[in-house]
Amino acid sequence: MYKRQDFNRAIELDDDNFLAIGNRGGTYRLMERYNEALADFNRTVELDQNSGLAIGSRGQVYRALGRNAEALADFNRALELDPSLDWVVQERNQLQP
Secondary structure (H helix, E strand, O other), rough: OOOOOHHHHHHHOOOOHHHHHHHHHHHHOEEEEEHHHHHHHHHHHHHHHHHHHHHHHHHHHHHHHHHHHHHHHHHHHHHHHHHOOEEEEEEEHHOOO
């Protein structure tokens, strides 16, 4: 099982390590450390602007922060890039009344 410290070390060795940054962002999100998660997901999107996974994950953080307009925009963009992301559809549906 990976730990946040493992991701930190991987990022120390390569600060463009997309997977380590994204996984650490996911860990922060689960820990409800949303500002840190958002910073990591912003970085993953910066590294790959066409990653539906990264954009959808950032949308989850926006939703947790109550930033629903930004969450919806990210969910829609993620689905444009990768319509197979069923979890993004579920996340987006939770935003809509």
